[in-house]
Amino acid sequence: MAKRALISVSDKAGVVEFAEQLQQLGYEILSTGGTKKLLQENNVAVKGVDEITGFPEILEGRVKTLHPSIHGGLLAKQDNEEHIRQLEEQGIQPIDLVCVNLYPFQQTISKPTVTVDEAIENIDIGGPTMLRAAAKNHAYITVIVDALDYEQVITQLKQGAVDAGTRRKLAAKVFRHTAAYDAYISQYLTKEAGEENPERMTITYERQQDLRYGENPHQQAAFYRNPLGSEFSVAHARQHHGKELSYNNIKDADAALQIVKDFGEPAAVAVKHMNPCGVGTGASPYEAFLKAFESDSTSIFGGIVAFNRAVDGKTAEKLVQIFLEIIIAPAFTDEAMAILTTKKNLRLLTVPFDRKTEHELIYTSVEGGLLVQDQDHFTLENGDVRVVTDRQPTDQEWDAMKMAWKVVKHVKSNAIVVADSNMTVGIGAGQMNRVGAAKIALEQAGERARGASLASDAFFPMDDTVEAAAKAGITAIIQTGGSIRDEDSIKKANEYGISMVLTGVRHFKH
Incomplete structure (x- = not known):
């Protein structure tokens, strides 16, 4: 009895050549729809799945391979006498190789004009079901989801058979593929349903490149990208x-x-x-x-x-x-x-x-878990900005504070930024106390601090930062406010004639 290969692919690159080589190796080819038509046009002998099932495609092609004559052939243990007896009793022949890839759901939902109905129709049902069945039964079946694996499979078949280790690797690849496919669908429908914090986070990434090493040469690393993520990205x-x-x-x-x-x-x-x-x-x-x-x-x-x-x-x-x-x-x-x-x-x-987008979520891994948050896209236009000192800022000071405030949210906390209207002149990053960050920023600024503005990513717990800023020549300060000792900082600013603005929103970055 000839071995059987079931081929049904959305991405048809290389499939004709692959099927021709399988045919030369004595395989009977089963196929459906567009794949069947393409193979026939290229003189590859093909038997339609409906000839095997005795049942036509129905529901606009939604049902064509979901049948015991197919899945019995995919799931039978070929060295189990009872399984073989049941197949023979039902007139079912085992399937030895499956080559399937899926409707292009990811590409479909990436179209700006895609409708929900169009997306739904591109959710493949039969394909993942065949893949999962064949991958589960990889002890007996070679299953291929990626055209890059055609050559390897043909090479091993010409040598006699695809070895068990390769079949297992191909099966693992299938389950990664179907898991990613389901993740695309779940992400899309979750978004359409307006779910903000679902009970399970299902996201998938594709390998972009292997890296020589991670943060240090002794650490292994790779770079993965989110295919559904923002294109404004590295x-x-x-x-x-x-x-x-x-x-x-x-x-x-x-x-x-x-x-x-x-x-x-x-x-x-x-x-x-x-x-x-x-x-x-x-x-x-x-x-x-x-x-x-x-x-x-x-x-x-x-x-x-x-x-x-x-x-x-x-x-x-x-x-x-x-x-x-x-x-x-x-x-x-x-x-x-x-x-x-x-x-x-x-x-x-x-x-x-x-x-550019402001709607991309930020994912941060911790051991055993994942933190998820929105991007920090707060601007001064979004907040309740108040001048709390006797002296009002000049227009130039306002411009300098806006500059410093834009930058400080991107500096590791505790953070202080000193700036004029078109450049930073001092940045203090990642200090364990706020006055320490201020001292670094002010020292870096030097004489340029005179007449400049200072931004803090969070409130001042005491007035020592204002004192340091005043001695360096700072004339305007923008900070979040909210400390129980805000009045101490405001009083100190008034003593030195510094204009102070409170935003009501902090910009921590850990």
């Missing part, structure tokens, strides 16, 4: 030049993108170790970069720079003068590309800034 970036991204590169690049996307005017952001070391704005990318560089010309060395405007030749001439790991932008002009690619290892990435 995962969807196009790399034009340079070495492969490392684990730390990817984290830093993401941090740079999250900061620069908050600016409407031309902006440049320099990042080291996931914290901004310099942020500048200007009338052009060139002006913005000069400000970002001036913010901290030491720390930018070996860092990552992100722009929210295309990088031109003039800007590239400046960038190429310092050592950078990565430059990110919406685009690079031909002149800029020619200049920057003279640096062999400099990574150049473009990201679609027109695909």
Whole structure:
């Protein structure tokens, strides 16, 4: 009795050649619908599934393979005498190989105009059922869900049989595939149903690349992307030049993108170790970069720079003068590309800034669990902003506070940012107490602190930060307020003639 292969694929790349080789190896080919038609057009002998089941496709093709004549052949233990007896009694022949891939649900729901009805019709039922049955029975059946595995299977069949280890790997791949497929469906329907915190979080990621190592050389690592996630991301970036991204590169690049996307005017952001070391704005990318560089010309060395405007030749001439790991932008002009690619290892990435979103969830792993939260997209326009001191801020101070407030939410807590209206001049990040962060930021700012503004990501527990700011020459402070000792800080600000603004919302970043 000839061995049987059931082939029914949505993605038909390479399937004709695969079926031809199976036929040459003596397999009888079973198929359905479009796959059957394609194979017949290419002179591959095919038997329709309806010829096996004795039952036509019904319900617009929703039911065609869900039949004991198919699933009996898929699930029978081929070395179990009772199973074989039952198959023979029912006139069912075992199926030895299954090649199936599924309706393109992910691609369907990615269309901006997709309707719920269209999405529902692209939920495959028969395909996953056959795959899961064959994968469960992989002790006897070779099951293939990926065209990349065709060659390996044919090679082993020509040598006699697909070995048990390969069958198990292919079966595991099937269950990963169907689990991911179900995750896409559950994510879509959960969103359509308006569920914000479902009882189970089912998300799936696809491997983007293996990484040489993780944070340190002794740690293994890989980079995965969410196919349904925001396209404004490192995962969807196009790399034009340079070495492969490392684990730390990817984290830093993401941090740079999250900061620069908050600016409407031309902006440049320099990042080291996931914290901004310099942020500048200007009338052009060139002006913005000069400000970002001036913010901290030491720390930018070996860092990552992100722009929210295309990088031109003039800007590239400046960038190429310092050592950078990565430059990110919406685009690079031909002149800029020619200049920057003279640096062999400099990574150049473009990201679609027109695909920015504030609705992407943030996932943070902890041992044994996962934390999920919204992005922090609070702006001063969203809050109850109040001037609480005797002196009102000047227009220039308002602009400087807005600049500092935009940046401070992206700095590891406890965080203090000192800025003027178009650049940061001092950043204190990740300190265990707030006055410690302020001292770092003010020391970095030096004389530039005179007349500048200071932002704090949370309230002042006491007035020592105001005291330090006043002595450095700060004239305006923006902070969240909410401390039981707010009045002490307000009083201290009034003593020094500092204008203080409370936002009512903190910007912690852990």
